[in-house]
Amino acid sequence: MRIHRIVLDHFRGVDAAAIEFDDGVTVVEGPNEAGKSTIAEAISVLFDHRDSSRRQEVRAVHQIGADVGPYVEVDLTIGAYDINYSKRFLRRPSTSLRIGAPTPEQLTGREAHDRMTTILKETLDDALWGAMRVAQGASLDQPDLADVGVLRAALADGEPVGGSDGESDHDLIARVATEYARYFTPRTGQPTGELSAAVDAHESARVAHDGLTAELESVEAVVRRHEAIDAELGRLADEEADHAVRLTEVQRDDQALTGLRAAYDEAVAAVEVASGRLHDAGRAVAARTELIEELRERQATVTRLDTELAALGADVEALGRAADQARDAAHTARADVRAAEAAHRAATDAAHVIRLGREADDLDERVGRAERARDDALAAEAVLAGVQLDDAGFERLTGLDAAARAARELRRVGASTIEVEPIGATDVRVQGAEPDADGRRAVLEPTTVEVPGVVRVTVRPGRAEGDLADDVDRAEAALTAALDEAGVADVRDARDAVCRARDAGATREVARARVRDALGDADDLDSLVASASATRERHRDLLSRHEGDLPATSAAADAAADTARGASDEAARKADDLDRLAREHEAAVSAAREAHARCEQRRDGEHAEVERVGVRLDHARAETSDDALGAKVDEARTALDAAAHERDRAGAALDAAEPDDVAARLSNAEAVTRRLGRARRELEDERQQLTGRLDGFASRGLHDQHDAAAAAFEQTEGELARVERRADAARLLYDTLRQHRDTARRRYVAPYRAAIEALGRIVFGSDLSVEITDDLAIASRTLAGRTVAFDSLSGGAREQLAILGRLAVASLVDPVEGAPLILDDALGHADPERLDRIAAVLNRAGESHQIIVLTCHPERFRSVGSAATVRLGTLSA
Amino acid sequence: MRFIASADWQLGMAAAFLDDEARPRYTQARFDAITRIADLAEQRDAAFVVVAGDVFESNHLDRAVIARAFEALRRVPVPVYLLPGNHDPLDASSIYRSRQFRNGCPSHVHVLESTAPVTVDGSDAELIGVPWFTKRPLTDLVADALSGLEPTDATRVLVGHGRTEALNRDRHDPTAVDEDALRSAVDDGRITFAVLGDRHATYAVSDAIWYPGTPEVTARREADPGNVLVVDLDGSGPTTEKVSVGEWTFTEHAAEVTHDADIEALEAALDDRSGKHRTAIWLRLSGTLSVAQRARLDDVVERAADVYAGVALVGEPGELVVVPDDHDFSDLALVGASQSAVDDLVREARSQGRDARVAQDALGLLYRLTRSGR
Structure with missing residues (x-):
């Protein structure tokens, strides 16, 4: 299809315009408001809607306020047809179609629209027409080429791809897909819709049917159980009848046994009674014998006690006498003790007097020794008081003496000397005296050398000599002061004094020690003296009072005292022994008296008992004689023997009837009765229960429900089979068609890719390659070895590739069958260099294909060499 | 003496293989078949009707089935004798012993609850019913019942349930009906005629031993369903007429x-x-x-x-x-x-x-x- 001219009147923003289009590239430029986009819109409205349409798309192009309806007129060549086609909408709508070639036709109104629609359908591929229009703002999107029949025909290199009557693969597969979707999900092919509904219905019918089948079976089971119980009850009834006969027999045997058992029990009781009677008779005889014996024993006891009592009286007499004797002996011994004690005291006093005299002598001697030693100490003390120098003072003195001598020697050695040597006879005097033999003299003081009458020379010591002289003076002064202080004349004197002091010190210490020795334990001499005189006084006092002679020595006195002491102790011991003996005798006497009293009491008690027992025995005998008692015992024994015999007889009779056997049989028979009864009751209960359940079932019409469920199950099964069959068919058809379509599409990919790459290399360079999907979309672009997915490319690159795709389509499709490429406000994303390259491509494409560019930026397309430029603004009224 | 022999009514049966819409109609059709049997009994002046077992599909049906059965049975002008079979045995859960059955049972409808001979109301014929007491008996119940019988001059019809050995796929089924025992019982005059149930197709073991089959089809592989037998026992030997009553x-x-x-x-x-x-x-x-x-x-x-x-x-x-x-x-x-x-x-x-x-x-x-x- 080629569009040659378009005329607009009162169409949207355009009052009136007529635009001629070149066969190649036509750039329609004008500002946005000028309505350049409306050109594309106008063609759509013209082709798609009847003049009578009042659809939104149509009403949108009406100029607000205009009293004239929007008008579009187009001159175009399409297929073999040359056409002029126009419509006015909304107000006084009209349609006009003029066909110039191949056969001239002229139509209006509805016929015109229908004819044009037929021509378009015949000659223009809808999908291609859609793909070749780039709406404003949509330039980045790729065209949808998957179903462009013409393109596929071109790509398939002449292979036919669509029905002559317009039936296309696309329509067919859409219908098959719809059919497929009745049964399967489009993506995963999972059962859905009718198929899953049929599966579900079948499954739930199956569940319902199975449930009812199970219920029916359970009813049948109940019925069978019921039958079994009836049979079992019949058997039980027979068994019970049989058993009743057996039970009666056993009960009869048991009855007989009861009589025998009673007789035996009675005989046993009789034996017990007889045995009790014998026992009582025996007891009476024994009691009588016991009483006689007691009386006899007690009489013997009384006799024995009388004898004992007489012996005890004799004992008391003898013991009293012995006690009196012992008491007298003890009294005598006590007088002897007192005499011995007095002798002992006298001996002790004598020894004391002698010892005290010796003590007084000793004290006197110690006093004498102490007074002598005290005098010696006082003498030494006096010596010590005469010496003021101690050892340290003496040391200091010797030091000062040495210092004075040293000073003197130093002065002597360091002093100037004069040597006077008389030459002649002239008298020479040194310090008024003759010079020394050697004539030398130290000048220690102004020294005069005089030749009397002639000359007197005074030599004075120098200053240094003066200092030395001062040192000597000071040392000597110190020494002298120290000596004075010590009260000695010189150092030697000092040494003697120190020696004397040491000796006196020693003597004093010795004397003091002697004093202490003599004092002993006395505090001082005075108390010793006092103690000595006191002792002497006491001795004299005792001596004056002592009678008789004193023994010669202290030892003799002590010995006499000891002897007296021994005699006294001996006498005391003897007296104590006799006392103890006397007390023992007295105790024995009172014990013997007590024993006698007790024995007497017992004898009286026994005597009373003898009398009491004698009375009792007399009474008893008065009641029953001893012989009568014996006869009763014999009688009771005979009765017991008879009862025992009767009991043994009854026991034998009972044993003969086999009571254990009968009891076992009876208890077993009764157990059987109970068991049978229980079994019957259980079965009857169960039957009752089952009957109840059956009544419950009966009211439900289970069989009808089951039939209905079976019908539903069968139906859903059939339905499922049918649906599955249809679904299988739909799937096979769908899969097969799709598989073949995909295979075909893959065949288209290669030439389409080659076309894009050929054009694209002009824009992007020679190393461009692109990846194309089966749907003929650009998947990715590879430049310099770098592959980028289409969607990740920059806006510019995407737009350019999208336009290249369309240009490739244009280049592939026969121009007669093709459609013009309409670019509305495109390439806004391209930089100038790219623009130039795109322009080159557009230029080349324009040689074979009509391209209409609508833009408000005409400079973008300046470099398209062959472009015809139309300025829309100037045409706008 | 003439009577109508039928079996395997299977009342309350549901057919899962049918469409949702058809299923209740089919269930009703089994009750409707009783109405046609009633008409037939009237037309042929039958003395009574016997049903040789499996009157009900199960013991565990919704009890509404009983009311619907009685509703249809009231149309029958003659006594009707029902035999418990393997589907509806006289066990603890038996539908015949349910409160609804006992309370609602019309006076001309009888259940053959034991092998004791039953004299048909208003007739001199005697019925020997061989009911099932459990789903899994361990013996041939028919043979057991026959062994206790003495030859008789009266008209005596045995009503039993179970497959004969020839028809039984399970060679070791202890309940299989001993065909020879039946034949000899007919021969020695212990019984006059035997009506058997369990096989849904009409089938003659001998002139006097018949499976009337189900009056309304129950499964796709049944050979000849949808019939009842009009049995005539007067004259030299039994004569039987197969009459179609099934609509499905x-x-x-x-x-x-x-x-x-x-x-x-x-x-x-x-x-x-x-x-x-x-x-x-x-x-x-x-x-x-x-x-x-x-x-x-x-x-x-x-x-x-x-x-x-x-x-x-x-x-x-x-x-x-x-x-x-x-x-x-x-x-x-x-x-x-x-x-x-x-x-x-x-x-x-x-x-x-x-x-x-x-x-x-x-x-x-x-x-x-x-x-x-x-």
Whole structure:
């Protein structure tokens, strides 16, 4: 299809315009408001809607306020047809179609629209027409080429791809897909819709049917159980009848046994009674014998006690006498003790007097020794008081003496000397005296050398000599002061004094020690003296009072005292022994008296008992004689023997009837009765229960429900089979068609890719390659070895590739069958260099294909060499 | 003496294979058959009616079935004797012992509850009923009953239920009726006539031993259903007359369909039948059809299903084959991928492979879609 001219009147923003289009590239430029986009819109409205349409798309192009309806007129060549086609909408709508070639036709109104629609359908591929229009703002999107029949025909290199009557693969597969979707999900092919509904219905019918089948079976089971119980009850009834006969027999045997058992029990009781009677008779005889014996024993006891009592009286007499004797002996011994004690005291006093005299002598001697030693100490003390120098003072003195001598020697050695040597006879005097033999003299003081009458020379010591002289003076002064202080004349004197002091010190210490020795334990001499005189006084006092002679020595006195002491102790011991003996005798006497009293009491008690027992025995005998008692015992024994015999007889009779056997049989028979009864009751209960359940079932019409469920199950099964069959068919058809379509599409990919790459290399360079999907979309672009997915490319690159795709389509499709490429406000994303390259491509494409560019930026397309430029603004009224 | 012998009424039976609409009509038809038996009894002046077992389909039916049965039975002018069979045995759940049955039972309707001889009301004939007490008896009940009988001069009819050994597929079925015992009982005068139930087709074991069959068909493979017997015991020997009372037909129709003419013939055959609304038909078709022919056949069957009580296709896979011919899709002018897809499917459909049938169906679908698309 080629569009040659378009005329607009009162169409949207355009009052009136007529635009001629070149066969190649036509750039329609004008500002946005000028309505350049409306050109594309106008063609759509013209082709798609009847003049009578009042659809939104149509009403949108009406100029607000205009009293004239929007008008579009187009001159175009399409297929073999040359056409002029126009419509006015909304107000006084009209349609006009003029066909110039191949056969001239002229139509209006509805016929015109229908004819044009037929021509378009015949000659223009809808999908291609859609793909070749780039709406404003949509330039980045790729065209949808998957179903462009013409393109596929071109790509398939002449292979036919669509029905002559317009039936296309696309329509067919859409219908098959719809059919497929009745049964399967489009993506995963999972059962859905009718198929899953049929599966579900079948499954739930199956569940319902199975449930009812199970219920029916359970009813049948109940019925069978019921039958079994009836049979079992019949058997039980027979068994019970049989058993009743057996039970009666056993009960009869048991009855007989009861009589025998009673007789035996009675005989046993009789034996017990007889045995009790014998026992009582025996007891009476024994009691009588016991009483006689007691009386006899007690009489013997009384006799024995009388004898004992007489012996005890004799004992008391003898013991009293012995006690009196012992008491007298003890009294005598006590007088002897007192005499011995007095002798002992006298001996002790004598020894004391002698010892005290010796003590007084000793004290006197110690006093004498102490007074002598005290005098010696006082003498030494006096010596010590005469010496003021101690050892340290003496040391200091010797030091000062040495210092004075040293000073003197130093002065002597360091002093100037004069040597006077008389030459002649002239008298020479040194310090008024003759010079020394050697004539030398130290000048220690102004020294005069005089030749009397002639000359007197005074030599004075120098200053240094003066200092030395001062040192000597000071040392000597110190020494002298120290000596004075010590009260000695010189150092030697000092040494003697120190020696004397040491000796006196020693003597004093010795004397003091002697004093202490003599004092002993006395505090001082005075108390010793006092103690000595006191002792002497006491001795004299005792001596004056002592009678008789004193023994010669202290030892003799002590010995006499000891002897007296021994005699006294001996006498005391003897007296104590006799006392103890006397007390023992007295105790024995009172014990013997007590024993006698007790024995007497017992004898009286026994005597009373003898009398009491004698009375009792007399009474008893008065009641029953001893012989009568014996006869009763014999009688009771005979009765017991008879009862025992009767009991043994009854026991034998009972044993003969086999009571254990009968009891076992009876208890077993009764157990059987109970068991049978229980079994019957259980079965009857169960039957009752089952009957109840059956009544419950009966009211439900289970069989009808089951039939209905079976019908539903069968139906859903059939339905499922049918649906599955249809679904299988739909799937096979769908899969097969799709598989073949995909295979075909893959065949288209290669030439389409080659076309894009050929054009694209002009824009992007020679190393461009692109990846194309089966749907003929650009998947990715590879430049310099770098592959980028289409969607990740920059806006510019995407737009350019999208336009290249369309240009490739244009280049592939026969121009007669093709459609013009309409670019509305495109390439806004391209930089100038790219623009130039795109322009080159557009230029080349324009040689074979009509391209209409609508833009408000005409400079973008300046470099398209062959472009015809139309300025829309100037045409706008 | 004349009476009507019937059996296997199977009241309350549902037919799952019928259409939803037809099923209740069919259920009612079994009650209606009783009405026709009533009419027949009146016309022929029968002394009584016996039903040899399986009067009811089951013991576990909705009790409404009893009221409907009594409603129909009240039309019968003579005594009716019902025998419990294997479907409705006298067990703990027996329908005959239900409250509804006991309370509602009309006075002329009797249940043969034991093998004790029963004298027919207003007649000198004696009935020996052999009821089933359980679904699974362990002996031949008929033989047991016969062994306790002595020869008699009276007219004595034995009413039993069960297959004779010759008819029984299960060789070891303990309940199988001993045919020889029956024959000898007839021969030695212990019984005059035997009416047996369980076999739904009318069938004579001997002149005096009969299966009257079900009065209304129950399954598609029954040989001769839908009859009752009018039995005459006066005279030298028993005479029997088979009278049709059934209104429903269950049938199979086998046909080969390969040419258009065959389809037309089938259509005509289906059209020709009378009583379609009381007919269920199972079509056993074989042959080879094109896709277009198959579509036409489907139309024919679909139309038949609208008027018949039930139409079903039966047969083994492979008996009826759809093979696309060159005309099926040629007028579609399919090209390119679609055409090659169709070619694939046609190849598969013509093959002997397992998916041949699916491919045939797929082509059928394609055929339908392309036609409906225009």
